[in-house]
Amino acid sequence: MKTLAELKKLRDESLKKMTMRYTKDGFRVQVGMGTCGIASGARPILNEFLEQANLRELKNMTITQVGCMGECAYEPMAEIIDESGQSYVYCSLTIPIVREIIEKHIINHQPVTRYLLSTRKDK
């Protein structure tokens, strides 16, 4: 390491691995990982959220898993809580849907209503 620029580059790279320890604000994504969640494929969904966050260097979201969300029929599900505490529950997720949610909801702050649990149930 011979220059400040090199140091800063290494800092930014290393920080990526550690951001989850320090980001507290922004969106909170909770993927339902109860028994049926896992059975219906919640793990790839969780991983997709993470992958996308990493790929697009999204610093404004924390991704965690939660237990049973009480709606086994609609798994895999994820709850997204925004800065104001407003909660959105997305259900029957697939990998393309996750990408869409990231794009629209997390990046452009536009919830994707058609995948929301309430909308689906009304159908």
Place this chain on the structure above:
Amino acid sequence: MLERIQVLICGGTGCMSSHSKEIKQAFEEELTNLGIKDEVGLVLTGCFGLCERGPVIVIYPDETFYAHVKVSDVKIICEEHLLKGRHIDRLLVKNPLDRNKIKQMSQLTFYSKQKRIALRNCGQINPLDIDEYIARDGYLALGEALTKMTPDQVIKEVLDSGLKGRGGGGFLTGLKWQFAAQSVSDKKYVICNADEGDPGAFMDRAILEGDPHSILEAMALCGYAIGSDQGYIYVRAEYPVAVERLEHAILQAKEYQLLGDSIFGTDFSFNIDIRLGAGAFVCGEETALIKSIEGFRGMPVLKPPFPAKKGLWGYPTNVNNVETLANIPVIFLKGADYFKSIGTENSTGTKVFALGGKINNTGLVEVPMGTTLREVVYDIGGGIPNKRKFKAIQTGGPSGGCITEKDLDTPIDFDNLKKLGSMMGSGGMIVMDEDNCMVDVARFYLEFTVEESCGKCTPCREGTKQMLDILNRICDGDGTLKDIDELEKLAHMIQKTSLCGLGQTAPNPVLSTIKHFRDEYIAHVVDKACPAGVCAELTHFVIDDGCIGCTKCAKNCPVNAISGWPKQIHMIDDELCIKCGACKKACPVGAITSIPSIRGEAV
């Protein structure tokens, strides 16, 4: 693959001794079994500060704080928390106010009242991974200083911050650097004092174990400022984990060329070596420390000349304490003004304290200067266990004194503690409750200094021994009123005529306990009674009619001195009783009290 969870396991000495290494191993095995090893990061960190609750682990991103984790808990943590996101309730810490379980680390009052500058990385990063230090802006202060600032500007920044030495003396760090910089010499040295001899203090160890690179970076900054190319860390051999992590850190820094020749492409070169001390208290005194590094016996020598003029091998030397150095990078990253904005006018920044004794949360706390003792004891420390009454707090270790209830609202800083007849010292804080005998406390500290005196000067060598003899006499019930006067006379003589700080301050615990608790001394010498029930010769345990006959005391008595039937009032046979106090602790209704006695007879 990206890690979705990181499990931080405390690798401080406290938690390591309660098996945090085995816990990490168990995690590795369990995660492999579950097939999620790649998704979960495992990090062994430095001390989290709440050693009382160790072994401690924190799981990110939720920041879940688990206390008293056992190897056998690892399986359930992996299966429930890491896989399904369910908290393990019984491992959470309770909020003392509403008894609710606290999930997040930052919600614990222990942490929320603290301000972490010196400890900023302890419990946050992997001390064995230089990248994690760099991620937290590590070595950025050094890089910017080397490429953008002159040595004089570096010194000015430290001066402006108002940082004072945390090793005991409280001398302005910037001024010290300036003196060393002004000494003309082609060779100069930077020494980090990691001797940490004060019984009860372990903040330096925690920093070395949890954030070793911050010390290396600060030493290099100091080297640049004063014109030195060689640093030494003088650390006691009793700190093997700290030594190991320091050695590792030095190697990594060299590999990254952050130590060595032409750092950051400049013509500044700096190397650091470790020197092991044998762990004598007096070797923490800077002139004795220098003698010890030179290979002589660690005995203090007369100042002046100060080390800044003539130090190691006769060359100008700057000695700083570990915690002092840990603050340095932050002063450059956030500016002197930021640092100055924390704390009080004459004591800027924060101070780390090692809380111990009769307090719920023993451990390390870092608070802004100016925080009151009451906040430290009650809000952060969680108060006194077992509903006992607070009696005093000893600050400054064997050089300090005690502070009583009436002064608990004093904002802590260098000047205020001195005014109260104590001192900041290195930051040991021992809390005492009604069960502590203050004469016995004074005796404890004096025994320590008698042991640790290097023996060079007569007043310190012989005088402290005489004082100890008198204290022993008083505790055995053979003291007189004249002995108290004699103690004070000897104390003042030793203070005035000793060569180094050890002797000069050794009488402080005695003087301060006499000042605040003269009545306890008088009880010992006149009434022949130890009010706290500690001094065996002067104590007598009795059971009053509050006794519900639960038999707990009898079961706990090691010498079967207690008799009585269940549901009936019990009795203690004073002839047999060895005054261990076990019964008093065991009694659920507080029916056992120690009362003053004359040589075992109740008065």
